[in-house]
Amino acid sequence: MTRLIAEQVLMIPEKIKEFDRELIEKTGCSLKELASEASGIGSAPPKPAAHPVAVIPVTAGQGTIKGFSEALHAIAAYLGFPAFITAAPDVSGLVEAYQSDATIALMADDHLYAAINLKTRRATGNDEATAKGFTTALQKMAGGLKGKAVLVIGLGPLGTAAAQALLQEGADLILYDLLREKEAALLKSCATAEQQRITTGLTLEQALARTHLIFDASPGEAFIPAAMLPTGAIISAPGLPLGLDPTAAQKFTDHLIHEPLQIGTAVMLFQALI
Ligand code: 2YJ
Numbered sequence: 001m002t003r004l005i006a007e008q009v010l011m012i013p014e015k016i017k018e019f020d021r022e023l024i025e026k027t028g029c030s031l032k033e034l035a036s037e038a039s040g041i042g043s044a045p046p047k048p049a050a051h052p053v054a055v056i057p058v059t060a061g062q063g064t065i066k067g068f069s070e071a072l073h074a075i076a077a078y079l080g081f082p083a084f085i086t087a088a089p090d091v092s093g094l095v096e097a098y099q100s101d102a103t104i105a106l107m108a109d110d111h112l113y114a115a116i117n118l119k120t121r122r123a124t125g126n127d128e129a130t131a132k133g134f135t136t137a138l139q140k141m142a143g144g145l146k147g148k149a150v151l152v153i154g155l156g157p158l159g160t161a162a163a164q165a166l167l168q169e170g171a172d173l174i175l176y177d178l179l180r181e182k183e184a185a186l187l188k189s190c191a192t193a194e195q196q197r198i199t200t201g202l203t204l205e206q207a208l209a210r211t212h213l214i215f216d217a218s219p220g221e222a223f224i225p226a227a228m229l230p231t232g233a234i235i236s237a238p239g240l241p242l243g244l245d246p247t248a249a250q251k252f253t254d255h256l257i258h259e260p261l262q263i264g265t266a267v268m269l270f271q272a273l274i
Contacts, residue, residue, distance in 0.1 A: 002219045002240050003062065003110055008260040010067040013074035019262055020078070026257060027140035032079050035266030038136035039129075039274065046270050048080035053104045053269065054097030057089040061110035064089065072106050075265045104272050106265070115268040124271040130238045130264030131161035132271075134215065137257045138236035139169055142213055146170035149211040153204070154218025154239050155182040162215050162238075163190075172197040174207045178220070204228070216243040216258075226251045238264065 012019075020031050027034060036046055053076040057069045069085045076083035084100070086093035097105045098118060105116045113126035139145045150166050152159050155177040163173055163186060175183040175198060183200035190198060202210070205228060212230045216237035226248035229235075235244065237258040242249055249256060257263075 004065055004068060004240070004260055006066040006068075008240065009065065009071040012067070012071035012261060016074055016078045016262070019259065023137075023257070026254065027137050029136075029140055031075075031262060031266050034136055034140070034263065035079070035133060035270050038132040038263075038267045039270035040132075041270050041274055046273050048076075048269070049082065051081055051103035051273060052101065053081040053083040053106060054093070054100060054102035055083060055085045056093035056097060056105055056107040057085065058093075058107050058109050059089050068108070071261055072265055075262055076106065076269060079266055079269060081269065104269060106268070113264075113268075115265075115272040117272045122272055122274065124268045126264045126268060127157045128161045128165075129267035129271055131158060131165045131217075133263035133267040134236040134238045134257065135162060135165040135169055137263065138166075138213065138215060138234065141234045141236070141255055141257070145213070148172065148213055149174055149199075150213040150215055151176060151207045151211050152215045152217060153177075153224075153243060154216065154220070155179075155186050156217065156219070158238060159215075159217035160186055162217050166215065167194050167197065171213075172199075174199045174202060174210060176202065176204055176207050177218075218243050222246065224248055 024030050055069045055072045057064045073083050073085050086096040103119055105118055114123055116123045148171055150171040151174040152163050153176050177183055187198050187200050208228050212233045214235045216239045218239045220243050221241040222245040224244045229248055233252050234255045240260055242258050
């Protein structure tokens with residue numbers, strides 16, 4: 001995931017209810033239900049109220065992002081976790097999290113955003129959690145993915161994790177990356193049975209002509225015009241910024257999930273409880 005910027009996260013606390021309402025409209029699932037299902041927590045209902053979450057600001061690298069810790073706090077609190085932002089950042093914040101008896105520490109530097117269960121030592125990363133959450137969202141919007149072709153655009157860590165999650169859901173894959181060698185590398189890393197369910201080497205236009213199910217994990221901005229998208233397109237788009245151009249985003253808004261932090265964070269928190 002590209003480094004977030006303040007404008008992408010500042011409104012999350014005040015818009016979280018509205019976000020959840022829209023998510024329910026589009027997927028039939030609330031954030032809590034979606035994250036619970038995507039995390040694989042199974043039938044045991046998660047009990048967030050019993051697990052305090054410490055959000056630890058991290059000043060390493062390019063430093064803190066205005067509104068980032070507040071956004072994580074708002075997401076955790078919305079899901080029912082007793083959440084707090086540590087008074088001190090970094091190592092002192094981690095000590096504070098332990099001393100406050102927090103179950104989960106949430107923190108991110110410029111390379112990794114992780115949730116760590118301080119009691120069980122289970123650590124979960126944002127890429128895998130985001131891939132799982134947006135795959136579940138796509139599956140809900142599409143009414144299932146088994147045997148259906150999904151185009152994965154952008155094969156960085158998030159797109160690669162998405163490809164794995166989609167294969168697990170039984171989808172067939174069309175892989176696309178501007179760096180074409182990434183398609184071949186990902187194909188090669190898959191088991192033989194899975195390779196038979198994967199298509200590579202198409203242009204973006206050819207790929208979009210073959211399926212209406214799209215997972216946009218690319219960091220490219222506005223390179224997909226409305227005219228390139230098939231009728232009935234359904235798009236899960238955790239990639240930042242959005243690959244669809246503004247007209248396309250408007251046209252497909254009812255079948256488009258695109259947000260910077262909510263779904264991934266929610267899945268990380270539930271995965272950390274397993
Ligand atoms: O605590 C803070 O405010 C900052 N240290 C947050 C940094 C947030 N990190 C990012 O946006 C990185 N892109 C995280 C990479 C996650 C990999 N998926």
